[in-house]
Amino acid sequence: MSEYILKTNKLSKKYKHEFALENINVTIKQGDIYGFIGQNGAGKSTMLRLIIGLTFPTSGSIELFGNDNRNELTGVQKRMGAIIENPALFLNMTARENLEVHRLQKGIPGKECVDKTLELVGLKDTGKKKAKNFSLGMKQRLGLAIALLSDPEFIILDEPTNGLDPMGIVELRELIKKLNREKGLTVLISSHILSELHQLATKFGIIHKGKLLEELTSKELDEKCRQHLRIKVDDPTRGAIVLEQILFTTDFEVMQDGVIKLYSHIDDVRKVSQTLTNNGLVIEHLSQNGDSLESYFSKLVGGVEHD
Template identity: 50%
Template sequence: MSDTVLKLNNITKKYKNLNVLKDISMTIKKGQIYGLIGLNGAGKSTLLKIISGLSIPDSGSIELFGESEKAKIEVQRRRIGTIIEKPALYENRSVYENMNINRIQKGIPGIASIDKTLGMVGLIELKKKKVKDLSLGSKQRVAIAMALLGDPEFLILDEPINGLDPIKVIEIRELLKKLCREYGITILISSHMLGELYHLANYYGIIHKGKLVQQLTLQELKVRCKKYVHIKVDSVANAAVILSKKLNTTEYNILPDNIINLYDYIDETGKVTETLVKEGIRVEQIMPMGEELESYFSSVIGREDDV
């Protein structure tokens, strides 16, 4: 049995003469939390609408849970829960009433699913409270609970942490991790801030002006953004011995062309230089390198603008 939840092949969408999506191809595997990163207007919401069946692509194909025929895809969409753009909540009704209205709209039999789902997101104690009296973070939990009605295996969330304060961002982040870890729910989540999803997602796609310009794993992102001291010396073998014995560190990689990447002493390049020179090593270059998450994101989309 395939572990592929979603596969898109060359999805294109136009509004009038504007290419909103251009040949988008991506694959999401079971158990992934896939972070879709892009500026406002990059095409994130349009892509999520197409996946959810709220919009139709002009060209390309979709495979959902292994099915690619149109009628079968519609059946498989019952296994999806979504929050696309701003969730529709009845402010003057209670949390429980909102959940029940949503349950009826989805055709889910019985009310037992309401308490079960509220328990999953930690809202049982607030179920009698009116939505208008909830914090923004709790409203987002209600929206997520509504998306979880019907026990979906795939959750699609469009900017669910937008506008939340840092504490609430952490709460929602931990909730989504729990849903993936404990309930086996695969998650596709969009944001315009890479930093917001760095501690949540384990796979990333960067979308810019309708094009998916890069996909990478969390480990690959860590490597590309990790800070280090770039050192070029006359003898990497001797320098490595000195780093180990004199600076008590093995946090380095030896590269071609007499280069060492040192992942220690990031803010003490003077000390590193002094130690190496004192032991007879000629230091030709030494400088801190690496990028902040948002700088990396900006550099990726900046390169695309230069094409």
């Protein structure tokens, strides 16, 4: 099987004279928790609907599980589960009854999967309680159970924490992590809240006004947002030696352009400056850098808007 669960190539969707998505290239590997982030109206839901086959692209292609033949994608999409917008629940039925209806609709043989899935999402002991009396968090977990009923390899969740209280968000997040860790489930989860996805995703795609601005791993995002002193001196090699031998720190990186990123001593800029100068180095630039996740996203989006 291909290591890529999903690849899109210049995927575009146009409504009348306006692009909802334009030339989107996304790659999701097996085992990823992919956080698809953008403001409301950025094109996230359109992208998800294209992937699961609820609408069709204007141009470009979608590859699922190594298959990009449009006529065969319907069969491949059976290996997926999804919650797009609100879960389709029968409010006058119990959790078990809801799953039984969906099992029959999907043609899944045997009833064993119902109890197994209810236990997986923590709803096995809800008994005769009807879905209309569930908390919002329980309804979201029931929706997730419906998406998981066919034991998919890839699951798509559109804004799954909308309206949840902090405890509900934590419970859903931990459940998704558990499914990813124990079952190897690949997850695509959209949200407009970067801080929420940062605690969950292993890879990010940032979308704005129908365009993918950036795709990066959680480690790369952490590095971009990590607070540091940005130092440029006339001799970067000697600068690194001074930091290590005089300031007794190895928590720094020397970049290809010679810039040193120092992650320690952030609150002691004067000491860093004096140490470098006293050891014969000419400081060409010294500043404090790094963003919060929210400000990084705002700068990225703002830079596009002001181009």
